[in-house]
Amino acid sequence: MLCAGLALPLLLAGCVSMGVPDVGGSVASVGDMFASAPPESPHTVAIFVASTRNGENGAANEMNPNGTQYSLQMISVPPHHKIGEIERPAFGAANPEQHFVLSSRRDLTEAAFRNAVATHISGRIGSNRDVLLYVHGFNTSYDEARFRLAQIVVDGHFGGVPVLFTWPSSDNLLGYEAARESATASRDGLASVLRDLSELPDVGRIHILAHSLGTWLAMEALRERSLAGSRDLNGKLGNVVLAAPDIDLSVFREQLTHIDPSHVSVLVSSKDRALSLSSWLAGDRPRLGALNPHNRVDRVALRRLGVKVYDLSPESVGLIGHGTYADAPAVVRAIGHQIGKARVQDQDVQAVLGKNPIDPNVTATPLPAAVAPGTTGAAAGSTGAAAAAAATAAPTPTNPSSATVPAAPASTTNLAPVH
Numbered sequence: 001m002l003c004a005g006l007a008l009p010l011l012l013a014g015c016v017s018m019g020v021p022d023v024g025g026s027v028a029s030v031g032d033m034f035a036s037a038p039p040e041s042p043h044t045v046a047i048f049v050a051s052t053r054n055g056e057n058g059a060a061n062e063m064n065p066n067g068t069q070y071s072l073q074m075i076s077v078p079p080h081h082k083i084g085e086i087e088r089p090a091f092g093a094a095n096p097e098q099h100f101v102l103s104s105r106r107d108l109t110e111a112a113f114r115n116a117v118a119t120h121i122s123g124r125i126g127s128n129r130d131v132l133l134y135v136h137g138f139n140t141s142y143d144e145a146r147f148r149l150a151q152i153v154v155d156g157h158f159g160g161v162p163v164l165f166t167w168p169s170s171d172n173l174l175g176y177e178a179a180r181e182s183a184t185a186s187r188d189g190l191a192s193v194l195r196d197l198s199e200l201p202d203v204g205r206i207h208i209l210a211h212s213l214g215t216w217l218a219m220e221a222l223r224e225r226s227l228a229g230s231r232d233l234n235g236k237l238g239n240v241v242l243a244a245p246d247i248d249l250s251v252f253r254e255q256l257t258h259i260d261p262s263h264v265s266v267l268v269s270s271k272d273r274a275l276s277l278s279s280w281l282a283g284d285r286p287r288l289g290a291l292n293p294h295n296r297v298d299r300v301a302l303r304r305l306g307v308k309v310y311d312l313s314p315e316s317v318g319l320i321g322h323g324t325y326a327d328a329p330a331v332v333r334a335i336g337h338q339i340g341k342a343r344v345q346d347q348d349v350q351a352v353l354g355k356n357p358i359d360p361n362v363t364a365t366p367l368p369a370a371v372a373p374g375t376t377g378a379a380a381g382s383t384g385a386a387a388a389a390a391a392t393a394a395p396t397p398t399n400p401s402s403a404t405v406p407a408a409p410a411s412t413t414n415l416a417p418v419h
Helices: 110-121 142-156 176-185 187-198 213-227 249-256 273-281 296-305 329-339 377-381 384-389
Strands: 043-051 069-077 101-108 131-135 161-166 206-211 237-243 264-268 308-311
Touching: 043 110, 043 142, 043 187, 069 110, 069 142, 101 110, 110 161, 110 187, 131 142, 131 187, 131 213, 142 161, 161 187, 176 187, 176 213, 187 206, 187 213, 206 213, 213 237, 213 249, 249 296, 264 296
Parallel strands: 043 161, 131 161, 131 206, 206 237, 237 264, 264 308
Antiparallel strands: 043 069, 069 101
């Protein structure tokens, strides 16, 4: 969810309100947020992985017969990494000086996974106690999934604990139906991960960033937890950011009956050709992520959902335009900044033996927008609540075992909702 608060308010309390424009209204786009120098040497991002795949190669597009497997993996990010990219070799072995590489991994049992995440959270303060749970979409390899999460953590300057849920999503465009069946079979596994994370006494907020068909999987797992009596993950649910959601609109309405819509942010784009194909395959059923806020019928449908809506059409990247949430530098930085923003409720709370829960009765009022030197009052005021929400930089990790992510300077531009 894209409010003050992963991140992920990756991308967190004190959110901006949903606003779908009336006829003639304007649609906000994403501006540049951070300008930070790249690191001088490779640095490592520690990510936890829960996988229902049968291995990492070959049979990775099949379900693991032994259920969900857990691990802690170290991803090396090249020193001159470009925001929005996953640097990989065209051929030959990867070079840590130039490419994303897996530097190490340690397999874990489910109990060890819970304990290891708790250990990484211990000692952190405020929103650095948050978890960013990333659920990838269709046609995503194991490598792409883990490197994408590391890229989002670095580009978005997320200071909490990143967790990847990876599932058999097929590796070719003709395997869509098989991938949907795998997503269905992975719901219980993801719901178990959500349960385990929500039961950690020191965790801050659990933010969910899901993409494409992974958004359906994430919403189904949240629905499952709701039916089990944990509608808001024991009060730990943060932002639920659905990027290019490949979900039938009527199905999404039903899923929302089990989840508080105020937690949910939807990133849409009318230029997403992948969702256009998915809609055609589904018998021209409208896909949530392809709705156009400039179209009156779509605008009314979005308003009725009660979620926050962000139009990424102006920032669309590539011929397909399906990965803009992570490919466009301004977008991924905005998501990370929103998710990692400090919260007044627990900015001084440290994770120690589960004795410091978030105070749900404390709320935050956005500060006035920061004004750049030479900016007139009228110009500054035009940025509205979005600029005000961007006045605080994302926190940096306090745990030495966490990702080494460069600090991000404050900005007066932010990801703004449709209004």
